[in-house]
Amino acid sequence: MARVATDITLPDRLGGWGVRWGINRMHYTVAAGLYAVGQPGSQSPVLVSANYKLTFDQLRRELAGRDVWLLLLETFGINVWCAAGKGTFGTLELINRINRTGLPTLVAHRTLIVPQLGAPGIAAHEVKKATGFKVHYGPIRAEDLPEFLDRGMEVTPAMRRARFNLRDRLVLIPVEVVQAWKPTLIICLLIVVVCAFAVRDFRFFSLLPVGLPPTVLYLVALLAGSVVTPILLPWIPGRAFSLKGAQVGLLSAILAALVMGSTWKVADLVALLFVVPAITAYFALNFTGCTTFTSLSGVEKEMRIALPVIILAFVVGVVVWTVGLLT
Amino acid sequence: MSPRYLKDVVTLQLDEERCSGCGMCTQVCVHGVFAVSKSIAHLVDRDACMECGACARNCPVEAVSVRSGVGCAYAVWKSWFRRKKEGGEVGSACS
Numbered sequence: 275m276a277r278v279a280t281d282i283t284l285p286d287r288l289g290g291w292g293v294r295w296g297i298n299r300m301h302y303t304v305a306a307g308l309y310a311v312g313q314p315g316s317q318s319p320v321l322v323s324a325n326y327k328l329t330f331d332q333l334r335r336e337l338a339g340r341d342v343w344l345l346l347l348e349t350f351g352i353n354v355w356c357a358a359g360k361g362t363f364g365t366l367e368l369i370n371r372i373n374r375t376g377l378p379t380l381v382a383h384r385t386l387i388v389p390q391l392g393a394p395g396i397a398a399h400e401v402k403k404a405t406g407f408k409v410h411y412g413p414i415r416a417e418d419l420p421e422f423l424d425r426g427m428e429v430t431p432a433m434r435r436a437r438f439n440l441r442d443r444l445v446l447i448p449v450e451v452v453q454a455w456k457p458t459l460i461i462c463l464l465i466v467v468v469c470a471f472a473v474r475d476f477r478f479f480s481l482l483p484v485g486l487p488p489t490v491l492y493l494v495a496l497l498a499g500s501v502v503t504p505i506l507l508p509w510i511p512g513r514a515f516s517l518k519g520a521q522v523g524l525l526s527a528i529l530a531a532l533v534m535g536s537t538w539k540v541a542d543l544v545a546l547l548f549v550v551p552a553i554t555a556y557f558a559l560n561f562t563g564c565t566t567f568t569s570l571s572g573v574e575k576e577m578r579i580a581l582p583v584i585i586l587a588f589v590v591g592v593v594v595w596t597v598g599l600l601t
Numbered sequence: 602m603s604p605r606y607l608k609d610v611v612t613l614q615l616d617e618e619r620c621s622g623c624g625m626c627t628q629v630c631v632h633g634v635f636a637v638s639k640s641i642a643h644l645v646d647r648d649a650c651m652e653c654g655a656c657a658r659n660c661p662v663e664a665v666s667v668r669s670g671v672g673c674a675y676a677v678w679k680s681w682f683r684r685k686k687e688g689g690e691v692g693s694a695c696s
Contacts, residue, residue, distance in 0.1 A: 359653060359671055393629035393655035394669065411628050429628075436631035438604060508604050563673025565604075567632065569652040570670030572607040573677050
Protein backbone atom coordinates (compact mmCIF):
# COMPACT_ATOMS: atom_id res chain seq x y z
CA MET A 275 0.00 0.00 0.00
CA ALA A 276 1.33 3.42 -0.94
CA ARG A 277 1.59 6.03 1.78
CA VAL A 278 0.85 9.58 0.75
CA ALA A 279 2.87 12.66 1.69
CA THR A 280 0.75 15.70 2.53
CA ASP A 281 3.28 18.39 1.66
CA ILE A 282 3.25 19.93 -1.79
CA THR A 283 6.68 20.18 -3.39
CA LEU A 284 7.99 22.48 -6.12
CA PRO A 285 7.52 19.87 -8.90
CA ASP A 286 3.86 19.50 -7.77
CA ARG A 287 3.39 23.26 -8.02
CA LEU A 288 5.08 23.45 -11.42
CA GLY A 289 3.03 20.52 -12.72
CA GLY A 290 -0.18 22.11 -11.45
CA TRP A 291 0.75 25.45 -13.01
CA GLY A 292 1.49 23.64 -16.29
CA VAL A 293 -1.90 21.95 -16.58
CA ARG A 294 -3.62 25.28 -15.98
CA TRP A 295 -1.82 26.45 -19.13
CA GLY A 296 -2.74 23.30 -21.04
CA ILE A 297 0.66 21.61 -20.65
CA ASN A 298 0.34 17.82 -20.18
CA ARG A 299 -3.25 18.53 -19.10
CA MET A 300 -4.76 15.28 -20.38
CA HIS A 301 -2.02 13.06 -18.93
CA TYR A 302 -1.65 14.42 -15.40
CA THR A 303 -2.49 11.27 -13.47
CA VAL A 304 -1.63 9.18 -10.44
CA ALA A 305 -2.30 5.45 -10.24
CA ALA A 306 -5.85 4.49 -9.24
CA GLY A 307 -6.17 2.44 -6.06
CA LEU A 308 -6.10 2.65 -2.29
CA TYR A 309 -3.66 4.98 -0.49
CA ALA A 310 -2.90 5.61 3.16
CA VAL A 311 -2.62 9.12 4.57
CA GLY A 312 -0.91 9.02 7.99
CA GLN A 313 -1.50 5.75 9.87
CA PRO A 314 -5.09 4.78 9.05
CA GLY A 315 -6.72 1.87 10.88
CA SER A 316 -9.94 -0.07 10.70
CA GLN A 317 -12.00 2.87 11.99
CA SER A 318 -10.42 5.57 9.79
CA PRO A 319 -12.58 7.38 7.26
CA VAL A 320 -12.39 6.43 3.57
CA LEU A 321 -12.34 9.31 1.09
CA VAL A 322 -13.10 8.60 -2.56
CA SER A 323 -11.65 10.76 -5.34
CA ALA A 324 -10.36 10.83 -8.92
CA ASN A 325 -6.87 10.02 -10.21
CA TYR A 326 -6.25 13.52 -11.61
CA LYS A 327 -3.01 14.69 -10.00
CA LEU A 328 -4.24 18.27 -9.58
CA THR A 329 -7.20 16.90 -7.57
CA PHE A 330 -4.96 14.48 -5.66
CA ASP A 331 -2.55 17.27 -4.66
CA GLN A 332 -5.34 19.56 -3.41
CA LEU A 333 -6.85 16.67 -1.49
CA ARG A 334 -3.71 15.41 0.27
CA ARG A 335 -2.66 18.94 1.20
CA GLU A 336 -5.92 19.33 3.15
CA LEU A 337 -5.37 16.00 4.94
CA ALA A 338 -2.10 16.92 6.66
CA GLY A 339 -1.87 15.42 10.15
CA ARG A 340 -4.81 13.04 9.68
CA ASP A 341 -5.18 9.28 9.36
CA VAL A 342 -7.48 8.47 6.45
CA TRP A 343 -7.81 6.08 3.54
CA LEU A 344 -7.88 7.49 0.04
CA LEU A 345 -9.62 5.47 -2.67
CA LEU A 346 -8.77 6.89 -6.09
CA LEU A 347 -10.97 5.79 -8.99
CA GLU A 348 -9.63 5.40 -12.53
CA THR A 349 -10.93 8.54 -14.24
CA PHE A 350 -8.00 8.73 -16.67
CA GLY A 351 -6.73 11.98 -15.22
CA ILE A 352 -10.10 13.78 -15.36
CA ASN A 353 -11.43 15.69 -12.35
CA VAL A 354 -14.29 14.29 -10.25
CA TRP A 355 -17.09 16.44 -11.67
CA CYS A 356 -16.29 15.99 -15.36
CA ALA A 357 -15.52 12.29 -14.87
CA ALA A 358 -18.84 11.83 -13.05
CA GLY A 359 -20.66 13.47 -15.96
CA LYS A 360 -18.88 11.12 -18.33
CA GLY A 361 -19.48 8.07 -16.13
CA THR A 362 -15.84 7.08 -15.50
CA PHE A 363 -16.23 8.30 -11.93
CA GLY A 364 -19.14 5.91 -11.72
CA THR A 365 -21.04 3.31 -9.76
CA LEU A 366 -19.42 0.33 -11.48
CA GLU A 367 -15.87 1.66 -11.15
CA LEU A 368 -16.44 2.39 -7.45
CA ILE A 369 -17.84 -1.10 -6.78
CA ASN A 370 -14.96 -2.75 -8.65
CA ARG A 371 -12.36 -0.59 -6.95
CA ILE A 372 -13.76 -1.41 -3.48
CA ASN A 373 -13.47 -5.13 -4.20
CA ARG A 374 -10.10 -5.05 -5.97
CA THR A 375 -8.36 -3.08 -3.22
CA GLY A 376 -9.62 -5.32 -0.42
CA LEU A 377 -11.15 -2.32 1.35
CA PRO A 378 -13.86 -4.42 3.10
CA THR A 379 -11.16 -6.33 5.03
CA LEU A 380 -9.16 -3.18 5.90
CA VAL A 381 -11.96 -1.20 7.52
CA ALA A 382 -14.54 -2.29 10.07
CA HIS A 383 -17.07 0.45 9.23
CA ARG A 384 -19.12 0.64 6.02
CA THR A 385 -19.12 4.32 5.06
CA LEU A 386 -17.51 5.98 2.05
CA ILE A 387 -17.08 9.73 1.77
CA VAL A 388 -17.66 10.63 -1.86
CA PRO A 389 -17.28 14.23 -3.04
CA GLN A 390 -20.67 15.75 -3.78
CA LEU A 391 -19.55 16.59 -7.31
CA GLY A 392 -19.17 12.84 -7.91
CA ALA A 393 -22.91 12.31 -7.49
CA PRO A 394 -23.79 12.62 -11.21
CA GLY A 395 -21.86 9.36 -11.73
CA ILE A 396 -22.58 7.42 -8.54
CA ALA A 397 -25.89 5.86 -7.56
CA ALA A 398 -25.49 5.65 -3.78
CA HIS A 399 -28.27 3.07 -3.35
CA GLU A 400 -26.67 0.76 -5.93
CA VAL A 401 -23.26 0.95 -4.25
CA LYS A 402 -24.92 0.06 -0.94
CA LYS A 403 -26.71 -2.89 -2.50
CA ALA A 404 -23.59 -4.25 -4.21
CA THR A 405 -20.95 -3.69 -1.50
CA GLY A 406 -22.69 -2.86 1.77
CA PHE A 407 -20.92 0.50 1.82
CA LYS A 408 -23.07 3.55 2.48
CA VAL A 409 -22.13 6.54 0.32
CA HIS A 410 -21.99 9.72 2.35
CA TYR A 411 -21.70 12.75 0.08
CA GLY A 412 -19.06 15.05 1.50
CA PRO A 413 -18.26 18.68 0.72
CA ILE A 414 -17.76 19.93 -2.84
CA ARG A 415 -14.36 21.50 -2.15
CA ALA A 416 -11.30 19.80 -0.68
CA GLU A 417 -10.62 22.95 1.36
CA ASP A 418 -13.76 22.20 3.42
CA LEU A 419 -12.60 18.68 4.31
CA PRO A 420 -10.78 19.58 7.56
CA GLU A 421 -13.88 21.30 8.94
CA PHE A 422 -16.11 18.48 7.68
CA LEU A 423 -13.95 15.84 9.39
CA ASP A 424 -13.66 17.89 12.58
CA ARG A 425 -17.45 18.23 12.73
CA GLY A 426 -17.82 14.46 12.67
CA MET A 427 -18.63 14.32 8.95
CA GLU A 428 -21.35 16.91 9.06
CA VAL A 429 -21.80 18.95 5.88
CA THR A 430 -22.84 22.58 6.28
CA PRO A 431 -25.21 24.09 3.66
CA ALA A 432 -22.35 26.28 2.34
CA MET A 433 -20.24 23.19 1.63
CA ARG A 434 -23.05 21.85 -0.57
CA ARG A 435 -23.26 24.80 -2.93
CA ALA A 436 -21.30 25.27 -6.17
CA ARG A 437 -19.32 28.46 -6.24
CA PHE A 438 -17.90 30.46 -9.13
CA ASN A 439 -16.11 33.44 -7.67
CA LEU A 440 -13.41 35.59 -9.28
CA ARG A 441 -10.59 33.24 -8.27
CA ASP A 442 -12.48 30.20 -9.58
CA ARG A 443 -12.86 31.97 -12.92
CA LEU A 444 -9.30 33.29 -13.08
CA VAL A 445 -7.65 29.85 -12.87
CA LEU A 446 -9.68 28.68 -15.88
CA ILE A 447 -8.72 31.54 -18.19
CA PRO A 448 -5.18 30.47 -19.31
CA VAL A 449 -6.42 27.20 -20.83
CA GLU A 450 -9.18 29.07 -22.67
CA VAL A 451 -6.63 31.39 -24.29
CA VAL A 452 -4.17 28.59 -25.11
CA GLN A 453 -6.91 26.44 -26.64
CA ALA A 454 -7.93 29.28 -28.97
CA TRP A 455 -4.96 28.56 -31.22
CA LYS A 456 -7.09 26.94 -33.93
CA PRO A 457 -9.46 29.86 -34.65
CA THR A 458 -6.45 32.18 -34.18
CA LEU A 459 -4.56 30.39 -36.93
CA ILE A 460 -7.58 30.47 -39.26
CA ILE A 461 -8.16 34.20 -38.67
CA CYS A 462 -4.47 35.07 -39.18
CA LEU A 463 -4.41 33.11 -42.44
CA LEU A 464 -7.59 34.86 -43.54
CA ILE A 465 -6.03 38.25 -42.80
CA VAL A 466 -2.87 37.40 -44.77
CA VAL A 467 -4.85 36.11 -47.77
CA VAL A 468 -7.20 39.10 -47.93
CA CYS A 469 -4.34 41.59 -47.48
CA ALA A 470 -2.17 39.89 -50.10
CA PHE A 471 -5.10 39.88 -52.48
CA ALA A 472 -5.73 43.58 -51.83
CA VAL A 473 -2.15 44.84 -52.21
CA ARG A 474 -1.25 42.21 -54.83
CA ASP A 475 2.04 41.62 -53.13
CA PHE A 476 3.06 38.68 -50.94
CA ARG A 477 6.19 40.15 -49.39
CA PHE A 478 6.16 40.53 -45.59
CA PHE A 479 6.92 44.25 -45.50
CA SER A 480 4.23 45.04 -48.04
CA LEU A 481 1.64 43.09 -46.06
CA LEU A 482 2.63 44.38 -42.64
CA PRO A 483 1.04 47.87 -42.68
CA VAL A 484 -2.25 46.50 -44.07
CA GLY A 485 -2.32 43.31 -42.00
CA LEU A 486 -1.18 44.60 -38.63
CA PRO A 487 -4.30 46.55 -37.56
CA PRO A 488 -6.75 43.65 -38.18
CA THR A 489 -4.37 41.23 -36.43
CA VAL A 490 -4.18 43.50 -33.39
CA LEU A 491 -7.96 43.87 -33.42
CA TYR A 492 -8.40 40.10 -33.53
CA LEU A 493 -6.18 39.76 -30.47
CA VAL A 494 -8.22 42.47 -28.73
CA ALA A 495 -11.40 40.50 -29.54
CA LEU A 496 -9.85 37.24 -28.32
CA LEU A 497 -8.80 38.78 -25.00
CA ALA A 498 -12.14 40.57 -24.62
CA GLY A 499 -13.98 37.27 -25.06
CA SER A 500 -11.79 34.80 -23.20
CA VAL A 501 -10.25 36.99 -20.49
CA VAL A 502 -12.29 40.16 -19.86
CA THR A 503 -15.75 38.58 -20.22
CA PRO A 504 -15.02 35.67 -17.83
CA ILE A 505 -13.54 38.05 -15.25
CA LEU A 506 -16.51 40.43 -15.41
CA LEU A 507 -19.09 37.65 -15.98
CA PRO A 508 -21.46 38.28 -13.04
CA TRP A 509 -21.51 42.03 -13.61
CA ILE A 510 -22.22 42.11 -17.36
CA PRO A 511 -25.97 42.49 -18.01
CA GLY A 512 -27.92 39.59 -19.52
CA ARG A 513 -27.89 35.83 -19.08
CA ALA A 514 -26.68 34.50 -22.44
CA PHE A 515 -22.89 34.31 -22.61
CA SER A 516 -22.76 35.41 -26.25
CA LEU A 517 -24.76 38.51 -25.37
CA LYS A 518 -22.41 39.31 -22.50
CA GLY A 519 -19.45 38.81 -24.83
CA ALA A 520 -20.95 40.94 -27.60
CA GLN A 521 -21.32 43.86 -25.20
CA VAL A 522 -17.69 43.63 -24.13
CA GLY A 523 -16.71 43.25 -27.80
CA LEU A 524 -18.68 46.30 -28.86
CA LEU A 525 -17.09 48.41 -26.11
CA SER A 526 -13.62 47.10 -27.05
CA ALA A 527 -14.27 47.91 -30.73
CA ILE A 528 -15.36 51.46 -29.89
CA LEU A 529 -12.30 51.94 -27.66
CA ALA A 530 -10.00 50.54 -30.35
CA ALA A 531 -11.52 52.88 -32.94
CA LEU A 532 -10.97 55.87 -30.64
CA VAL A 533 -7.34 54.88 -29.98
CA MET A 534 -6.13 53.80 -33.41
CA GLY A 535 -8.88 54.53 -35.91
CA SER A 536 -8.45 58.26 -36.62
CA THR A 537 -7.15 57.64 -40.14
CA TRP A 538 -9.39 54.69 -40.95
CA LYS A 539 -11.91 54.53 -43.74
CA VAL A 540 -15.63 54.19 -42.99
CA ALA A 541 -15.53 50.61 -44.24
CA ASP A 542 -12.83 49.72 -41.70
CA LEU A 543 -14.87 51.19 -38.86
CA VAL A 544 -18.03 49.37 -39.96
CA ALA A 545 -16.10 46.10 -40.27
CA LEU A 546 -14.61 46.64 -36.82
CA LEU A 547 -18.04 47.08 -35.23
CA PHE A 548 -19.28 43.82 -36.77
CA VAL A 549 -16.26 41.53 -36.54
CA VAL A 550 -14.91 42.30 -33.07
CA PRO A 551 -18.23 41.74 -31.20
CA ALA A 552 -18.81 38.56 -33.24
CA ILE A 553 -15.44 37.09 -32.26
CA THR A 554 -15.83 38.17 -28.64
CA ALA A 555 -19.31 36.63 -28.47
CA TYR A 556 -17.91 33.38 -29.85
CA PHE A 557 -15.19 33.12 -27.22
CA ALA A 558 -17.62 34.12 -24.46
CA LEU A 559 -19.96 31.34 -25.61
CA ASN A 560 -17.05 28.92 -25.35
CA PHE A 561 -16.66 29.79 -21.68
CA THR A 562 -20.03 28.12 -20.88
CA GLY A 563 -18.22 24.79 -20.48
CA CYS A 564 -15.99 26.20 -17.74
CA THR A 565 -18.78 27.42 -15.53
CA THR A 566 -20.63 25.73 -12.70
CA PHE A 567 -24.14 26.79 -13.67
CA THR A 568 -24.90 26.36 -17.39
CA SER A 569 -27.19 23.53 -18.51
CA LEU A 570 -27.03 21.45 -21.68
CA SER A 571 -30.52 22.57 -22.74
CA GLY A 572 -29.63 26.20 -22.10
CA VAL A 573 -26.39 26.07 -24.09
CA GLU A 574 -28.15 24.31 -26.98
CA LYS A 575 -30.81 27.01 -27.05
CA GLU A 576 -28.26 29.80 -26.87
CA MET A 577 -26.17 28.28 -29.66
CA ARG A 578 -29.16 27.85 -31.97
CA ILE A 579 -29.93 31.55 -31.67
CA ALA A 580 -26.48 33.07 -31.24
CA LEU A 581 -24.34 31.13 -33.72
CA PRO A 582 -26.18 32.23 -36.88
CA VAL A 583 -26.03 35.86 -35.69
CA ILE A 584 -22.31 35.56 -34.88
CA ILE A 585 -21.53 34.01 -38.27
CA LEU A 586 -23.62 36.59 -40.13
CA ALA A 587 -21.99 39.52 -38.31
CA PHE A 588 -18.54 38.07 -38.96
CA VAL A 589 -19.16 37.51 -42.68
CA VAL A 590 -20.73 40.96 -43.17
CA GLY A 591 -17.76 42.58 -41.40
CA VAL A 592 -15.16 40.66 -43.41
CA VAL A 593 -16.91 41.44 -46.72
CA VAL A 594 -17.15 45.17 -45.89
CA TRP A 595 -13.48 45.23 -44.87
CA THR A 596 -12.39 43.39 -48.05
CA VAL A 597 -14.44 45.69 -50.29
CA GLY A 598 -12.92 48.67 -48.44
CA LEU A 599 -9.42 47.35 -49.08
CA LEU A 600 -10.07 46.90 -52.79
CA THR A 601 -11.54 50.34 -53.40
CA MET B 602 -27.29 34.90 -5.26
CA SER B 603 -25.33 32.51 -7.46
CA PRO B 604 -25.06 33.37 -11.15
CA ARG B 605 -28.03 32.46 -13.35
CA TYR B 606 -28.34 31.04 -16.83
CA LEU B 607 -31.34 31.04 -19.20
CA LYS B 608 -34.88 30.74 -17.81
CA ASP B 609 -37.38 27.95 -18.54
CA VAL B 610 -35.08 25.69 -20.53
CA VAL B 611 -34.15 22.76 -18.30
CA THR B 612 -35.62 19.27 -18.71
CA LEU B 613 -35.74 18.48 -14.99
CA GLN B 614 -38.98 16.79 -13.84
CA LEU B 615 -40.00 15.65 -10.39
CA ASP B 616 -42.83 13.16 -9.90
CA GLU B 617 -44.01 14.06 -6.41
CA GLU B 618 -46.37 11.06 -6.37
CA ARG B 619 -43.39 8.70 -6.48
CA CYS B 620 -41.20 10.61 -4.04
CA SER B 621 -40.41 8.86 -0.77
CA GLY B 622 -39.00 11.97 0.87
CA CYS B 623 -35.54 10.50 1.47
CA GLY B 624 -33.89 13.83 0.70
CA MET B 625 -31.07 12.41 -1.38
CA CYS B 626 -31.75 15.00 -4.12
CA THR B 627 -31.23 17.84 -1.65
CA GLN B 628 -27.86 16.36 -0.67
CA VAL B 629 -26.46 15.92 -4.19
CA CYS B 630 -27.77 19.09 -5.86
CA VAL B 631 -25.11 21.82 -5.94
CA HIS B 632 -27.63 24.56 -6.73
CA GLY B 633 -30.31 24.05 -4.09
CA VAL B 634 -32.98 23.10 -6.64
CA PHE B 635 -34.80 20.78 -4.21
CA ALA B 636 -36.20 21.11 -0.72
CA VAL B 637 -38.05 18.52 1.33
CA SER B 638 -41.14 19.60 3.20
CA LYS B 639 -43.91 17.42 4.62
CA SER B 640 -41.85 14.31 3.68
CA ILE B 641 -41.96 15.16 -0.02
CA ALA B 642 -39.33 16.77 -2.24
CA HIS B 643 -40.27 19.91 -4.14
CA LEU B 644 -38.61 21.89 -6.91
CA VAL B 645 -37.96 25.20 -5.21
CA ASP B 646 -35.53 26.65 -7.77
CA ARG B 647 -35.92 24.81 -11.07
CA ASP B 648 -34.13 27.44 -13.20
CA ALA B 649 -30.95 26.98 -11.16
CA CYS B 650 -30.68 23.39 -12.47
CA MET B 651 -27.63 22.68 -14.63
CA GLU B 652 -28.81 19.22 -15.70
CA CYS B 653 -25.85 17.36 -14.18
CA GLY B 654 -28.13 14.41 -13.43
CA ALA B 655 -26.95 13.76 -9.87
CA CYS B 656 -30.50 13.87 -8.46
CA ALA B 657 -31.92 11.43 -11.00
CA ARG B 658 -29.04 8.99 -10.55
CA ASN B 659 -29.32 9.04 -6.77
CA CYS B 660 -33.11 8.88 -6.50
CA PRO B 661 -33.86 5.36 -5.24
CA VAL B 662 -37.49 5.48 -6.44
CA GLU B 663 -36.84 7.10 -9.83
CA ALA B 664 -39.02 10.09 -9.08
CA VAL B 665 -36.62 12.51 -10.77
CA SER B 666 -35.88 12.66 -14.47
CA VAL B 667 -33.61 14.95 -16.46
CA ARG B 668 -31.81 14.81 -19.77
CA SER B 669 -28.35 15.14 -18.29
CA GLY B 670 -25.27 16.45 -20.03
CA VAL B 671 -22.64 19.14 -19.97
CA GLY B 672 -23.55 22.79 -20.49
CA CYS B 673 -20.55 23.34 -22.72
CA ALA B 674 -20.73 25.00 -26.15
CA TYR B 675 -17.80 23.00 -27.48
CA ALA B 676 -19.35 19.67 -26.43
CA VAL B 677 -22.68 20.67 -28.03
CA TRP B 678 -20.86 21.73 -31.20
CA LYS B 679 -19.07 18.37 -31.38
CA SER B 680 -22.32 16.47 -30.82
CA TRP B 681 -23.98 18.32 -33.73
CA PHE B 682 -21.33 17.11 -36.13
CA ARG B 683 -21.10 13.59 -34.80
CA ARG B 684 -23.69 11.10 -35.99
CA LYS B 685 -26.05 11.10 -33.10
CA LYS B 686 -26.40 7.75 -31.41
CA GLU B 687 -29.71 6.54 -30.02
CA GLY B 688 -30.79 9.10 -27.44
CA GLY B 689 -28.29 11.62 -28.78
CA GLU B 690 -26.34 12.01 -25.58
CA VAL B 691 -23.96 14.92 -25.36
CA GLY B 692 -20.64 14.12 -23.74
CA SER B 693 -17.86 16.37 -22.56
CA ALA B 694 -15.29 18.02 -24.77
CA CYS B 695 -12.48 17.88 -22.28
CA SER B 696 -10.90 14.69 -23.60
